[in-house]
Amino acid sequence: MKKLFLLFLGVLIMTVNAQDDKNSADNSAEKNTQELNQAFAKGEINPYSEHFTGTTYLHNMSDGSDALHISIGNVTFEKCARTDWHYHTGGQILLVTAGEGLFQEDGKTAEIISTGDVIKIAPDAKHWHGGGAETMMAHISVMPANPENKTVWLEKVSDEEYEKAVKTAVKHQNNPKLENTAKEGEK
Numbered sequence: 001m002k003k004l005f006l007l008f009l010g011v012l013i014m015t016v017n018a019q020d021d022k023n024s025a026d027n028s029a030e031k032n033t034q035e036l037n038q039a040f041a042k043g044e045i046n047p048y049s050e051h052f053t054g055t056t057y058l059h060n061m062s063d064g065s066d067a068l069h070i071s072i073g074n075v076t077f078e079k080c081a082r083t084d085w086h087y088h089t090g091g092q093i094l095l096v097t098a099g100e101g102l103f104q105e106d107g108k109t110a111e112i113i114s115t116g117d118v119i120k121i122a123p124d125a126k127h128w129h130g131g132g133a134e135t136m137m138a139h140i141s142v143m144p145a146n147p148e149n150k151t152v153w154l155e156k157v158s159d160e161e162y163e164k165a166v167k168t169a170v171k172h173q174n175n176p177k178l179e180n181t182a183k184e185g186e187k
Contacts, residue, residue, distance in 0.1 A: 036136045038098035040074040051153045053162075054081025054131070064145020071145040076138040077101055082130025084156050087123075090149025093142040094119040094129060101137030102165050103129040103172065110165035111172040113137070118174050128157045133166045 036042075043059030046052060057076040064071040074097070085106070094103070096117040103119050104110040106126035113119060113129070114137075121127055131137045143149060 036076065036098045036138055038074070038076070038138045040097065040138070040140070042076045042138070043074060046075070051084045051086065052081060053084070053156060054078055056081050069145045071141070071143045073141045074138060075141055076136065077131035078136055079131050080133060080162070082157050082162060083128045085126055085128050085154040086151055087126045088121065088143055088149060088151050089123055090144045090146065091123040092121040094121070095140040095142065097138050097140055099131070099137035100135040101129065101131045102169055103127065104165055110169040112169045113172045117172050119172065126154065
């Protein structure tokens, strides 16, 4: 009887430990997606995920169909998540609202972007943006929502490109003047 009791006690302890390990893993996964304290709703899994690497979320705040014709969305990036290379024919503004991530315009050094940064992207400037290697990031995307402004999706940002950006990125410096670099190169 004593052996049966000890066997039962051992199985009970293993079950409790296994449940604690599962709860710890569940809490860790939950913390990973909730550790970003942001003012706006995180939203649902991004419906444009085919143009992203990793997990991102989108909360569409304005689709631009109203009289203002401005598209506004909160995009949340998990660690290492990122957009594909792309450009917007009408430009884009990113307002970083939480965390820290990366932004890179083609041909330029990657930049570390963090809460409070404003990134002004000229029309037709090829770029990507996303979470950091160890940090989540959320930004508000603001774009003119008119028929002339199109988002053109390009190739994936490779793991090698992303890792190089992580290693070489410099801190973004907010600049109130938007440089029209893409258009200037055409003149």
